[in-house]
Amino acid sequence: MLYEKYSGNRLQKGKGDLGIWYVLYCPNHREQDIIRSCRQHLTGQALKDAFCFTYDRMRKYEGSWHVEQQAMFPHYVFLESEDKERLARELRQYEEILTVLGGRDALVPVQREEEQFLRGLCGETHHSGMSKGYIRGGHTHVTEGPLRGKERLIRRIDRHKRIARLELPGSLRNVNVGLEIYEKVR
Numbered sequence: 009m010l011y012e013k014y015s016g017n018r019l020q021k022g023k024g025d026l027g028i029w030y031v032l033y034c035p036n037h038r039e040q041d042i043i044r045s046c047r048q049h050l051t052g053q054a055l056k057d058a059f060c061f062t063y064d065r066m067r068k069y070e071g072s073w074h075v076e077q078q079a080m081f082p083h084y085v086f087l088e089s090e091d092k093e094r095l096a097r098e099l100r101q102y103e104e105i106l107t108v109l110g111g112r113d114a115l116v117p118v119q120r121e122e123e124q125f126l127r128g129l130c131g132e133t134h135h136s137g138m139s140k141g142y143i144r145g146g147h148t149h150v151t152e153g154p155l156r157g158k159e160r161l162i163r164r165i166d167r168h169k170r171i172a173r174l175e176l177p178g179s180l181r182n183v184n185v186g187l188e189i190y191e192k193v194r
Contacts, residue, residue, distance in 0.1 A: 027089045027090040028090070028117055029086050029088050029123050030086070030087045030092065030117055030118065031085075031115070031117075031118060032084065032086075032087055032115060032116075033083060034084065037082070037083070039060045039082075039085050040060070042085050043058045043060065046087065046099075049098075050095070050102075053091060053094060054089060054091060054095040054098040055089055055095060055098075056088040056090065057088040058088070059085070059088075059134045060079060060081070060085055060086065061079070061130055061134050062077045062079055062134065062136070063077070063135065063136040063185045064076070064135075064136065064186040065170060065184070066170040075138065075186075077135070080130075080183050080185070081183065099115070122177055125176060125177055129155075129158070131154075137154060137186070138186040139152065139153025139154055139155035139172075139185065139187045140152050140187070140188045141156075141188075141189060142189060142190060142191040143191070143192045144193045148162055148165065153187075154185070155187060158174075161175055162174060165187060165189065167189050170189075171184045171185065171187060172184070
């Protein structure tokens with residue numbers, strides 16, 4: 009499996025070398041600005057990748073349904089690094105640019121089981137596409153999409169908004185993902 013990593017300011021591919029994910033709080037919906045700043049200013053020794061998780065959802069406007077991308081974890085950026093101390097040190101150097109460090113422990117590590125779950129749900133693109141399924145006898149069956157086989161994690165379905173609320177392992181709490189229920193059979 010190939011993973012992306014940074015060497016200086018260049019993006020490279022490496023096999024199997026994984027860093028640890030950290031979560032960084034970013035106020036005012038500036039996630040993309042923070043990602044751009046991190047990629048531009050941090051070295052490859054401190055940062056392997058910077059990203060946000062997104063999901064597809066359906067919204068109806070102008071008389072028809074449209075697929076839109078939505079932030080899975082609003083106000084949060086994920087940073088991948090093999091050296092937390094170096095990453096924290098370099099982030100402190102760019103406090104004026106990043107303006108997100110609220111305290112000494114601004115970097116919160118993501119637990120391995122949470123990381124594995126998110127990799128399974130969103131893949132290398134950090135994006136979860138729309139899932140489709142049906143409800144039979146009160147049980148949800150997902151026929152296609154990233155939720156297939158993960159039905160046990162669904163805690164609530166909003167059929168009108170076409171989203172499902174999942175309960176994640178660990179401390180990331182609940183997240184919304186796109187789920188279109190095309191049939192309900194009793």
